[in-house]
Amino acid sequence: MKLNGLHHVTAVTAKAQENFRFYTRTLGMRLVKKTVNQDDVSAYHLFYADKLGSPGTDLTFFDWAIGPNRNGPGSIASTALRVPGRTALEWWAEYLTGQGIDHSGLVDFHGHELIEFADPEGQRLALVNDDGAPDGGIPWESSPTPAEYAIRGLYASTLIVGQLEPTERVLTEVMGYERAAEYKTGTNERTVVYELSGGGAGKEIWVVEQPERPRGQLGAGGVHHIAFRVADGQAQRYWRERLTAYGLGVSDFIDRFYFQSIYFRIPGGILFEIATDGPGFTADEDLETLGEQLALPPFLEPHRASIEAGLKPIETVPAA
Secondary structure, rough: OOOOEEEEEEEEEHHHHHOOOOOOOOOOEEEEEEEOOOOEEEEEEEEEEOOOOOOEEEEEEEEEOOEEEOOOEEEEEEEEEOOHHHHHHHHHHHHHHOOOEOOOEEEEEEEEEEEEEEOOOOEEEEEOOOOOOOOOOOOOOOOOOOOOHHHEEEEEEEEEOHHHHHHHHHHHHHHOOEEEEEEEEEEEEEEEEEEOOOOOOOOOEEEEOOOOOOOEEEEEEEEEEEEEEEEHHHHHHHHHHHHHHHHOOOOOOOOOOOEEEEEOOOOOOOOEEEEOOOOHHHHHHOOOOOOEEEEOOOOOHHHHHHHOOOOOOOOOOHHH
């Protein structure tokens, strides 16, 4: 039973309102859910995705008042998002320049054309030419970016580790990834590409080995964890048994209402999640108004008044 690629990436912001503006009004993604961190209801949990909030398109944020992120071993260092072709990538290069956002221009990595840049809090991002691959997200018609160039979901995540081999064993011996390429990217540094089911959009992990760099420190502008897709609870139970048999500590099954989750840490401390594709974000909101109001799962709804009192209001109605 295989994993189906990336489900979502969860990062950290200390500036929720500015975060909303950047990801919806600059990058053109849709806020499909404004809710709270279920383990810390004093913090928002914001989900940006395609029109439908499709699995594999979600970039999410915890709103925590903490200092800036510092990448290093133990970090998820960057997130690559997919766009449909070279023409789209060229449009984004010109657009980012027009928005005053510094970027790399078109560069090549492992045969992929991409643009590297950062969000206002320093989170490292990339836009990757997905060569028009199928199964991309559905563009949001209210996006300020043209539908033909829109971000279509997740492409890859980059991890930084102090020692490659323990991470490689988990990826290849347990999770079904294959080593596809290795590049020397600095003194005592190498980057290795791992592919699931032949690689491509949503099915690559890029691992940077930096044995001499100080350990990373999670903060605003950093990534908290990445999640991998499975279809349903049956598949999730299989993966929990498989991970446990390998000797990894795995959480119990957790009902996040919009999907079900299990969590585990790989050697070096990076947090992984395996999440089901459903039920999805329309479980408690209409598709037309996703993300416009604070949504709480049923087990938190009785506490709405106290939860809302502890949150700083943010405006998330789409711009006209």
